[in-house]
Amino acid sequence: MADIKVIAFDTDDTLWVNEPIYNKAEEQCKKLVQDYINPSTLSDQLYQTETKNLKLFGYGIKGFVLSLIETVVELSEKQVTGSEIQKIIDIGKDMITHPVELLPGVEETITALKEKYILMILTKGDLFDQESKIARSGLDTYFDYFEIVSDKTKGTYRNVLSRYEVSPSNFLMVGNSLRSDVLPVKNIGSNAIHIPYHSTWEHEKVELSDSTQNGYYELENISQVPEFLQGNQFQNQ
């Protein structure tokens, strides 16, 4: 790994637990309105509503809660009560204040990598929420740079590399989402490691053709990153 100088990490479901918090909130909401909304109908409709609202709300808990309320109102045929709406908002508040739970091996890995590399947090989502989680994670002192972006496209990565004057060959992105952390990075000729998480939001899933599958590395967990970097030379396939 002679050429890598800057390693950027995604946060949600790469450094700490995220998707299960959304899943739990969805389950709580289903239970709340189960007397008049079929749980699986709610799930399907919620995904439709979230997708439709994404261009207005962006990523993050507040937009999710608004989509959840909209879905329940739409499916409830006027049966939803004010107190149930308030309970949904409270479910959202619990998500926001949920303790930040680091994934196994994260702290040791970041500590080890900090010795040799410039470390960056590069995550998308709600600015306020991500800053709060970074602060509460206790990991902020390990990182040199923080970039919270509204989306992760080729253009986003080009801007970040240009801003820090890092060439694509010296940059490595580590994350759990093929759509956000891997494919756009490969597409600008840079390096990526995919670490799948057991639970991934439908929106972040992509179908891969054989040709794209060869363009990045996949590891089972973050603890394997330092050893992998010692043993491998990235090639921009």
Added chain:
Amino acid sequence: MADIKVIAFDTDDTLWVNEPIYNKAEEQCKKLVQDYINPSTLSDQLYQTETKNLKLFGYGIKGFVLSLIETVVELSEKQVTGSEIQKIIDIGKDMITHPVELLPGVEETITALKEKYILMILTKGDLFDQESKIARSGLDTYFDYFEIVSDKTKGTYRNVLSRYEVSPSNFLMVGNSLRSDVLPVKNIGSNAIHIPYHSTWEHEKVELSDSTQNGYYELENISQVPEFLQGNQFQNQ
């Protein structure tokens, strides 16, 4: 103005109309539920709820809409209906897609200043929403740097100045909020111009003592900035 090299502008109610959009939404909501919620009670309670929720939601439309729903639910004594809740969400969506209306003189002023200074947008609020407004404003090509932050404190300004390697004496902040754009900037020994806007959110208002009033300049509108910069030497009082 020999020493100023970088001029940073606040956006909401400095470059374009913002607070009136929130006021209009509040009025629409009051009208929607006027049969069972007293309008002035709604205003008072909304401000309480927003202030209480600020540490969870941060600034921006999505948090405002969630606080609006929470306020209506709390005051409605169970009379609010699902369809009214949906109308409040739709009011929020209208806010998000509201056309960006530049304040008088903004484009000419920015065009003139761009010749001599490095220009930055430095605004707080929702990342996704601010990026969308910057893009839709048509002003993005005039600015060299964009910083969207979750709050504007002394620490925020110190970080931004350090990030761009700008000394406090070479930096000027222009904005409509004493709390966010002026006082923290003066407190780190840098320069600020206050351009009051006719409508300011209660939260951004501060009581000034005589001693702080002397530490910055106040102009009536943004068109006066270029001439002011030619005629005056900033002193860090």
